[in-house]
Amino acid sequence: xxxxxxxxxxxxxxxxxxxxxxxxxxxxxxxxxxxxxxxxxxxxxxxxxxxxxxxxxxxxxxxxxxxxxxxxxxxxxxxxxxxxxxxxxxxxxxxxxxxxxxxxxxxxxxxxxxxxxxxxxxxxxxxxxxxxxxxxxxxxxxxxxxxxxxxxxxxxxxxxxxxxxxxxxxxxxxxxxxxxxxxxxxxxxxxxxxxxxxxxxxxxxxxxxxxxxxxxxxxxxxxxxxxxxxxxxxxxxxxxxxxxxxxxxxxxxxxxxxxxxxxxxxxxxxxxxxxxxxxxxxxxxxxxxxxxxxxxxxxxxxxxxxxxxxxxxxxxxxxxxxxxxx
Numbered sequence: 654x655x656x657x658x659x660x661x662x663x664x665x666x667x668x669x670x671x672x673x674x675x676x677x678x679x680x681x682x683x684x685x686x687x688x689x690x691x692x693x694x695x696x697x698x699x700x701x702x703x704x705x706x707x708x709x710x711x712x713x714x715x716x717x718x719x720x721x722x723x724x725x726x727x728x729x730x731x732x733x734x735x736x737x738x739x740x741x742x743x744x745x746x747x748x749x750x751x752x753x754x755x756x757x758x759x760x761x762x763x764x765x766x767x768x769x770x771x772x773x774x775x776x777x778x779x780x781x782x783x784x785x786x787x788x789x790x791x792x793x794x795x796x797x798x799x800x801x802x803x804x805x806x807x808x809x810x811x812x813x814x815x816x817x818x819x820x821x822x823x824x825x826x827x828x829x830x831x832x833x834x835x836x837x838x839x840x841x842x843x844x845x846x847x848x849x850x851x852x853x854x855x856x857x858x859x860x861x862x863x864x865x866x867x868x869x870x871x872x873x874x875x876x877x878x879x880x881x882x883x884x885x886x887x888x889x890x891x892x893x894x895x896x897x898x899x900x901x902x903x904x905x906x907x908x909x910x911x912x913x914x915x916x917x918x919x920x921x922x923x924x925x926x927x928x929x930x931x932x933x934x935x936x937x938x939x940x941x942x943x944x945x946x947x948x949x950x951x952x953x954x955x956x957x958x959x960x961x962x963x964x965x966x967x968x969x970x971x972x973x974x975x976x977x978x979x
Contacts, residue, residue: 657940658684660713660743662734663725664697667748671723672701674932681936687713710734714741721939723775724748727815728822729978732757735772739764744771746939750831753822753976755962762955771943772955773935776835779953780934783906783924787898788839795911795919797895799840800873804833804889804903807862807880816881817857820977824859825881826965832904833877833889834961837867840891843960844869852972860974905931 659675661668664686675683683703688694691708698706707713713722714737722738724731724747732752738745739761751774752758765772778784791799806829810816816823849866862880869875878885889900896913900906911920938950949955969975 656680656682656684658682658718658720659936660685660687660716660719660722661703661725662687662710662713662722662738663727664688664690664693665725668723668725669697669701670930671725671932672697672703674930675936676702677929678933678936681940685713685716685719710737714738714743719743721746721771721936721943723936728753728827729820729976732761735761736764739768739770739772742768742770744939744943746773746775746935749774749776750822750827750965751958751962753827754979755959755966758959758962762959765948765955769946769948771939771948773939773942773950774953774958775932775935776831776953776958777932777935778832778835778904778906779839779957780938780950781906781931782928782934783909783922784836784839785952786922787900787906787909790911790920791840791891791893791898794895796891796893796897799891799893801892802837802840802875802877802889803892804836804876804900805878805880805885806830806832806887806903807878807883807885809883810881811855811861813881817855817859819858819974822976822978823857824974825862825879826860826968829881830863830865830877830879830968831961831965833865833875833879834964835957836889836903837875837877838957838961841869841873841875843957846875846964848964848968850968850971852968852974854972854974858974860969860972863968863972865968 672683685705686703687707694706815821852863865877867875889903891898901908
């Protein structure tokens with residue numbers, strides 16, 4: 654079987670995880686790595702078993718053998734680099750958050766449509782079998798009508814320079830907050846929510862942690878807490894009128910449990926043994942979409958990418974957080 658050749662733009666931590674994921678994924682190849690620093694690219698290629706390395710992003714997009722480019726640069730540069738790829742005729746999978754605001758997101762999505770090229774957001778929870786299975790149980794009425802969702806997500810990330818700098822579109826919202834927003838949207842759908850929030854900022858001006866209170870028509874609501882100052886339990890609960898679901902680690906579910914309204918355990922499902930890092934599913938979906946000529950994945954359509962970014966814009970506007978490039 655011929656391997657599907659993936660190029661990686663940016664040689665940071667997440668790029669290493671992606672390269673190792675692709676190395677262990679059947680019918681895929683971590684084919685090329687590009688960095689602005691040739692020595693860094695070479696060292697990355699040797700460490701992660703990548704076939705080729707480039708000292709510029711322009712060289713990567715010019716490689717005729719690259720079939721998909723994964724963008725692993727800071728949030729502030731996602732849109733610029735996605736356009737570079739698309740204008741060179743290369744499909745792209747963009748690390749979340751897709752960009753730093755809705756305007757640049759829309760520009761990239763429109764360009765992908767114009768070029769008839771695949772463009773997707775690597776929001777991995779949208780592709781994970783665990784979440785897709787859980788969604789099926791909810792749709793089949795396992796806990797009845799969902800009325801409330803509560804979740805928290807956080808890590809100790811204050812030493813990550815890219816997250817503390819406004820010029821790199823830092824802050825907890827774009828790095829972490831997009832996960833609970835996507836989880837809530839996966840369950841409630843695309844209905845426009847009303848959102849109340851509180852935000853605590855670092856001295857640099859970016860958001861360090863926030864609490865979101867989200868309400869929908871029909872009395873439905875959700876609460877999310879996000880922080881980059883420490884690690885909370887990172888769990889979630891989804892409450893219906895006939896029971897509830899507990900999720901261990903919403904960022905990469907280890908287990909979910911379904912209880913009835915008498916708090917008795919009905920079902921427990923653990924992460925499948927065949928799952929490696931969890932990133933593999935987004936690449937399989939992207940490849941399959943490219944093969945059949947689709948410009949987006951049904952798991953994470955363009956409309957959802959744009960809608961989540963619009964919500965983030967609205968929140969930052971409320972908190973009076975504006976990036977220098979805006």
